Amino acid sequence: MFDELEKAVETGRNLGAEYVELRGESGFIEYIQMEDRNVNALTQRLERGIAIRVLVDGAWGFVSTGDLSAIDFGVESAFKMAKAAAKTRKDPIALAEVKAFEKKETLDIERDPRHVPIEEKIKYMDDMTTHIRDFDDRITAVTVKVRTASGHKYLVTSEGTRIQSQSTLVWAYPWVSGKEGTKLSAARYEEASTHQGWEYLEQVATPEYVGLNAAEKVKLQLEGTPAKGGSFPCVLGPRVIGVLAHEALGHLAEADLTINSSFNGKVGEVVGAEGVNMTDDGRMPGMLGTSGFDDEGVPSSRVEIIKDSVLKELMTNREYAAKIGQRPTGNARAESYLFPPIIRMRNTMFEPGDFSPDELFEGIKFGYYCADFRGGQAQMNASFQVGIQEAYEIVDGQLGQPVTDLSISGIATDSLFKIEGVAKEEFPWEAGRCGKGQEAFVSSGGPRIRFLEGGITFGGVTN
Amino acid sequence: MPNERELDELCKYIVTKGKELGATHVEARAQSGVELETEVELGQVSTVSNKMNEEIAIRLYVGKKMGCAFTNIPTREAADEALELAIAAANATTEDADWVGLPVKSKYPKVEELWDDSVPKSDSSDVVRIVGTLIDRASSAVEGLIPAYGASGALAYHSAYANSNEVEHSEKSTNGYVVIGGVSQTESGMTPMVVSYDIRRGLKLDLDFVVEDLATMMKLCKIPKKGKTGKHTVVIAPHAYQQIFEYTLLQSVRGDNVARGKSKIGDKIGEAIASEKITVVDDGLNPRGVNTSCADDEGVPRQKTPIIEDGILRSFLWDTYWANKMGVKSTGNARRNMRQGLVEIASTTIVVEPGEREIEEIISGIEHGYYIRGVQGAHSSNPESGDFSVVGNPAILIENGKMVGAIDGLMVSGNAFDILKQVEEVARMPFYLQGTIGPEIVFRDVDIIAKE
Numbered sequence: 001m002f003d004e005l006e007k008a009v010e011t012g013r014n015l016g017a018e019y020v021e022l023r024g025e026s027g028f029i030e031y032i033q034m035e036d037r038n039v040n041a042l043t044q045r046l047e048r049g050i051a052i053r054v055l056v057d058g059a060w061g062f063v064s065t066g067d068l069s070a071i072d073f074g075v076e077s078a079f080k081m082a083k084a085a086a087k088t089r090k091d092p093i094a095l096a097e098v099k100a101f102e103k104k105e106t107l108d109i110e111r112d113p114r115h116v117p118i119e120e121k122i123k124y125m126d127d128m129t130t131h132i133r134d135f136d137d138r139i140t141a142v143t144v145k146v147r148t149a150s151g152h153k154y155l156v157t158s159e160g161t162r163i164q165s166q167s168t169l170v171w172a173y174p175w176v177s178g179k180e181g182t183k184l185s186a187a188r189y190e191e192a193s194t195h196q197g198w199e200y201l202e203q204v205a206t207p208e209y210v211g212l213n214a215a216e217k218v219k220l221q222l223e224g225t226p227a228k229g230g231s232f233p234c235v236l237g238p239r240v241i242g243v244l245a246h247e248a249l250g251h252l253a254e255a256d257l258t259i260n261s262s263f264n265g266k267v268g269e270v271v272g273a274e275g276v277n278m279t280d281d282g283r284m285p286g287m288l289g290t291s292g293f294d295d296e297g298v299p300s301s302r303v304e305i306i307k308d309s310v311l312k313e314l315m316t317n318r319e320y321a322a323k324i325g326q327r328p329t330g331n332a333r334a335e336s337y338l339f340p341p342i343i344r345m346r347n348t349m350f351e352p353g354d355f356s357p358d359e360l361f362e363g364i365k366f367g368y369y370c371a372d373f374r375g376g377q378a379q380m381n382a383s384f385q386v387g388i389q390e391a392y393e394i395v396d397g398q399l400g401q402p403v404t405d406l407s408i409s410g411i412a413t414d415s416l417f418k419i420e421g422v423a424k425e426e427f428p429w430e431a432g433r434c435g436k437g438q439e440a441f442v443s444s445g446g447p448r449i450r451f452l453e454g455g456i457t458f459g460g461v462t463n
Numbered sequence: 464m465p466n467e468r469e470l471d472e473l474c475k476y477i478v479t480k481g482k483e484l485g486a487t488h489v490e491a492r493a494q495s496g497v498e499l500e501t502e503v504e505l506g507q508v509s510t511v512s513n514k515m516n517e518e519i520a521i522r523l524y525v526g527k528k529m530g531c532a533f534t535n536i537p538t539r540e541a542a543d544e545a546l547e548l549a550i551a552a553a554n555a556t557t558e559d560a561d562w563v564g565l566p567v568k569s570k571y572p573k574v575e576e577l578w579d580d581s582v583p584k585s586d587s588s589d590v591v592r593i594v595g596t597l598i599d600r601a602s603s604a605v606e607g608l609i610p611a612y613g614a615s616g617a618l619a620y621h622s623a624y625a626n627s628n629e630v631e632h633s634e635k636s637t638n639g640y641v642v643i644g645g646v647s648q649t650e651s652g653m654t655p656m657v658v659s660y661d662i663r664r665g666l667k668l669d670l671d672f673v674v675e676d677l678a679t680m681m682k683l684c685k686i687p688k689k690g691k692t693g694k695h696t697v698v699i700a701p702h703a704y705q706q707i708f709e710y711t712l713l714q715s716v717r718g719d720n721v722a723r724g725k726s727k728i729g730d731k732i733g734e735a736i737a738s739e740k741i742t743v744v745d746d747g748l749n750p751r752g753v754n755t756s757c758a759d760d761e762g763v764p765r766q767k768t769p770i771i772e773d774g775i776l777r778s779f780l781w782d783t784y785w786a787n788k789m790g791v792k793s794t795g796n797a798r799r800n801m802r803q804g805l806v807e808i809a810s811t812t813i814v815v816e817p818g819e820r821e822i823e824e825i826i827s828g829i830e831h832g833y834y835i836r837g838v839q840g841a842h843s844s845n846p847e848s849g850d851f852s853v854v855g856n857p858a859i860l861i862e863n864g865k866m867v868g869a870i871d872g873l874m875v876s877g878n879a880f881d882i883l884k885q886v887e888e889v890a891r892m893p894f895y896l897q898g899t900i901g902p903e904i905v906f907r908d909v910d911i912i913a914k915e
Binding site: 029031033035037038039040041042043044045046047049050059060061062063064065066067070073074077078080081082083084085087088089090093117118119122139141157167177179182183184185186206221230231256259260261262264273323338340373374375377378379380381383384385386387388392402405406408409411413431454455457458459461462463 | 501503505507508509510512513514515516517520521531532533534535536542543544548551553555556557559561586588595607611612613646652653654655656657692693719723724725727729747784800802803804805806839840842843844845846847848850852853854856872874875876890902910911912913914915
């Protein structure tokens with residue numbers, strides 16, 4: 001595919017584009033869905049496509065097509081479209097300078113999902129259904145989804161970058177429903193790898209492990225008590241802290257969003273309580289958001305977003321790096337050839353602190369411990385919301401009864417100052433998908449963190 | 464881009480070839496599209512894009528064993544390869560005893576004005592001009608506006624469907640849209656982003672409405688106010704309730720969820736589940752509906768399906784598979800995820816029947832309450848229990864009959880099925896949104912949790 005892409009780069013260059021970027025993809029993609037043991041979707045596909053992006057007179061033109069014979073037409077269209085946009089711009093878009101790379105990135109995959117028999121995949125899903133069903137008689141319906149992918153990505157730019165990288169995905173997701181009397185409830189769980197093949201689902205995200213993680217939450221919800229509405233002292237567990245890092249702070253630290261958000265102009269300022277450190281790291285081996293390069297050919301890196309409570313650095317692509325005078329951090333990611341790359345998180349975390357986990361609960365007369373989430377969303381005024389599917393009351397410093405569905409919210413720029421303690425502990429990462437107009441696989445995590453009353457608002461029943 | 468006749472021919476070829484290869488039942492849906500769009504960042508058009516997509520989805524059965532396939536190449540050769548994958552998948556999977564059959568022939572409704580020639584005739588400069596004009600006018604109308612986001616688009620699609628029951632259907636449609644998301648600096652930070660848009664079949668878009676709608680909200684968002692925790696009267700705009708309903712009520716009226724015991728109202732047909740002031744219809748034929756078409760994604764005619772009439776639950780939404788299983792008729796609500804091969808039940812355009820009074824008159828009678836224009840976190844609701852807990856954002860304080868300013872971090876909690884019974888009134892003037900047409904709804908005694 002490189003030859004076709006390089007020819008197209010040449011076409012763009014000859015037309016007069018300042019920068020030409022061709023991304024090609026070719027691979028196997030599979031989706032299977034099973035509902036109560038019936039397979040209701042089973043699609044395998046081979047897909048090829050090209051993304052063409054050109055910068056002309058300071059504006060972008062972008063074309064995506066699955067028709068490889070139309071590449072030159074696509075480059076010409078992108079060129080014309082960029083010209084049309086450029087006429088309206090007051091400030092031309094510029095790109096931060098980067099080194100050009102010629103690389104071939106490979107993965108160490110034991111079992112390419114493309115070659116795993118469908119029967120084995122269906123058995124995996126059926127086994128997961130069995131583990132979930134056997135866990136509790138009150139479970140009434142089970143949906144299991146599996147996605148796999150295996151292929152190659154190619155990037156060629158007019159600056160000499162030429163990168164071929166191998167891509168893989170294995171993803172498992174159960175949605176479990178339960179019923180007791182007239183009370184209905186549901187919970188979900190997901191695990192994924194972008195570095196291992198089917199062996200990840202055999203050895204790590206096994207049917208039992210993934211299935212029971214969802215089933216347990218349904219049981220807790222059926223037995224839980226409603227949450228009180230208001231503000232309470234609370235401890236957020238690693239999975240919730242991870243999504244908080246992502247939603248409440250991570251999005252505000254994506255340079256394309258920062259500029260329109262409450263974090264604008266705050267680089268160098270104290271933005272949180274003592275002991276708050278937050279990082280996005282695209283280099284952590286084997287993690288969901290890790291890759292050698294981003295989709296602009298910039299090496300992934302570690303971004304110390306908050307260091308010792310100070311907002312230190314933002315996540316950038318080449319365009320925003322130039323705009324704000326910061327280095328390109330390798331965070332430009334595209335879901336597929338159908339989309340241009342935009343600034344996305346990779347592996348985002350709060351760094352461990354120096355509290356013992358027990359200390360975090362001490363002295364809380366009444367509060368909540370939030371252990372697992374279901375979705376979250378951020379807004380430009382730093383408002384965040386996280387849905388909680390597993391929570392417990394904290395009564396006199398001890399974990400109490402489980403709580404039914406609730407959600408938590410806050411204003412990130414306030415809540416960060418209400419952090420009272422960060423645990424010194426290893427933590428599990430959660431595998432997630434971020435939807436900023438495109439899907440990106442990300443992971444998030446952090447140690448348990450305690451917030452003072454007033455830091456987190458709990459949605460629930462009022463008196 | 465292949466037109467609908469070429470796609471129709473390809474679908475018929477797939478059905479014939481699939482049967483030759485051993486499938487007992489075959490269906491194919493093909494779609495081609497050209498999506499010419501702009502994107503605005505920091506008040507200027509940054510990108511013009513053109514996505515040229517062809518999508519061909521195949522679903523076939525060998526006996527009662529199902530397999531699917533997808534290709535993005537609209538040729539017979541690519542279709543042959545996809546058919547082989549689908550047959551292999553069907554042979555490898557297990558039998559679905561509940562499967563009855565594919566859709567059968569029916570008469571299609573006539574739906575006018577799905578296609579507007581202004582869309583395929585437009586070029587980059589047209590979509591750039593539309594969004595540029597909107598940004599300029601909005602910037603003049605709102606002091607301190609930062610047009611954080613904006614976009615415009617001219618989208619044209621051709622589609623075709625054929626199956627082994629001799630069902631054949633093809634159609635074409637267009638959409639034009641323009642959208643702006645604005646923020647503004649406040650003393651303590653930034654306002655929430657206010658999004659306003661217009662979407663139609665052509666490019667004659669109502670920029671006046673978009674500017675006025677944005678300006679009204681932005682002016683309020685710049686005035687900080689505090690909320691009060693407790694049970695209050697809440698006016699919810701369709702921008703917000705469409706999201707809450709999407710993840711609660713509309714999940715519960717999906718026929719598959721009813722059949723699988725996942726709906727809290729699955730046994731309530733004919734019963735009052737909401738205030739008598741509420742009537743909700745799924746209108747697949749509404750001329751202003753973005754999702755309106757002659758047929759759904761498995762070739763079944765679209766229709767208008769009453770969901771709630773004067774508070775009484777009247778119907779659920781069905782596709783062919785679940786309708787056959789439950790002994791009812793499909794309501795033309797099948798939506799196909801082409802790449803995944805998944806056919807799901809989905810609403811088309813939810814229409815909330817308007818009430819009699821203008822929203823200003825209704826608000827003038829509220830001493831203390833909240834106007835919720837948007838929500839964060841509706842997708843974290845529990846679709847089975849109906850519990851939701853979201854942040855109203857923007858959330859506007861109503862005091863002494865007037866909207867006076869915006870509140871940060873105001874949570875709205877409840878259960879979708881409970882608050883449907885707490886409807887006080889529906890306003891008169893509908894908003895025309897993507898997937899929803901309806902005015903504001905006023906609810907009483909809603910749990911509001913204000914940030915301390």
